Amino acid sequence: MEWVFFGLFGVLALVGSVGVVVSRNAVHSALFLLVNFAATALLFLVLGAQFLALAQVLVYAGAIVVLFIFVVMLVGNETVDDFVARERPWLRWAAVGFFLVFIAVAGYSLVMSGWEAAKGLADYGAVERVGAVLYREYLLPFELASVILLAAMIGAIILAARTRPPLGRPEE
């Protein structure tokens, strides 16, 4: 039963991600991304990770895709002008080739070597579990991530919102 759902949502996720790359229209790409995010959330559910599934829907499918669509609407340039592919058409085939080689290598090595099974904790997807791991075991990376957000905030202000003082010494 589990495998049926896995197969279904897995294929859905793949279709979504291929659609993101193949679409010429940026809005379509964003919508395909939504399909991919939703399918990934469902995969998390199949794994029994309810909290991750919820976060995936809220953060990615909700906030990020909406942001993408906003930007596409604001910029207004909805169809992608693929100028690189026009000048160097072989690049596209090279990319497809690299992709196939990568899939072959990764797939072969996955099949050949197998992987460690996920630790079978009953409620590892629950909020308490995630919280405990996040704030105890992974305290340092978690706090570092907040420093990254601080840097990103400074960056957004610097690059987008600053008004330039006149050249030379600022008035005192």
Place this chain on the structure above:
Amino acid sequence: MTLQDFMPILPEMVLLATAVAVLMVDTFLGDKRWLTWVGLVGVLLAGAATYWLALQPPADFQDMAASDAYTAFFRLVILVVTGLGLLMAMNWLEAHGEQQGEYNALLLLAAIGMTLMAAATHMLTLFVALELFSLCLYILAGFERERASSGEAALKYLLLGAFSSALFLYGIALVYAATGALTFAGIAQKASLSPLFLAGVGLLIVGFGFKVAAVPFHMWTPDVYQGAPTPVTAYMSVATKAAAFAAFVRLFVGTLGVEKSAWVPALAALAVLTMVVGNLAALSQHSLKRMLAYSSIAHAGYVLVGLAAANTTGTAAVLFYLLVYAFMNLGAFAVVIALERQGEGDVTLSQMRGLARTHPLLAAAMAIFMFSLTGVPPFAGFFGKLYLFQAAVQANLTWLAVIGVISSAVSAYYYLNVLVQIYMADPETPPTLAWRPVLGLATLVAVVFVVGIGLFPDFWLQLALGGMRVILG
């Protein structure tokens, strides 16, 4: 958890507090130049914390980051570079009317990521630290908004950097799938030559290759180094290399050392490509910043030689070289900053003409940096290359050392060409200088260390060896 548990990351906490302090002081300070000194005090305090930690027995923070002699060495390198970076930017920011508070804060935040790269003993810490300093550098590369090439540099760096981060993360995922471990110690225990593991290690090499600008992952380097504001380029070229190589050595020589045979050929091939392509491309550059960008690619190649040697001398030589490279390259960029004309963001070779006649001291400093970058004794760069190539010979990679020596002979052409312009050509227009006392101080520090390490290389080599023993046991 008690306060004692946080001690292993004390220098990083000091840096974070300083960055926040700089931002807060910025809001009510009239003379923004003081912000540099606030930042510098923080860097000095972090240095004192590092020194104090080095006297304590090694400790770690929840198996996430280790504070040992190896970390201490890189913390010192990165703190010195950050201090010099703050000084070199001070006059430049003032002259360009750029925000000093945000600049200094971002530099300090980047330093946190970089020192944690050296300390990381867990894949997640490593990745988050990598993202932290990369993000700060993306922003800093686009800091000069008035100049289009600065924005171009930031965008290129961001896109390619994000791409390389994705590959790096994929590598971590595959290694995790193969070993079931994220801590370095756990990975070392379960390391095997399964295809899955090798695919992961390959992706990790690609990720590191992007960060240290190794050929063929170097395409972004010339454009980003040329377009970014010169003080940022200076900082980026030395600090990123030190941080990325710090993690590279700990992860590969330390953790994956048992499976050496799997990755040494790959790194040796990368080293050859990087040295040859970097040096050949640098020959035909007219822009000084672009030339130094290709030269920094070539220097990443020399360091990779020491990494491919994968023995105690080789990795100690890597540490030694990164220290030396920091001073000589920062110095060379300080001269570029001094010569840069307002709003151009770059210096051409012909602008250097006749510098010796108008500014003999600056010309002499540039001569020292160029000789050291070439590897002429008695300057520090000579000993750096000597140790690296010696280690390659010891590891039965003599052919690699030979290629290194030949390609560094090629590099003499473009380094000495700068000196020919400075000393022998007549000036078309007398070089104009944005020469200020603080920038002069930074240049002086760089000169003192390039000469000083060259005169007393043993002391610094012992320091590097002390760091290495932690890694190789």
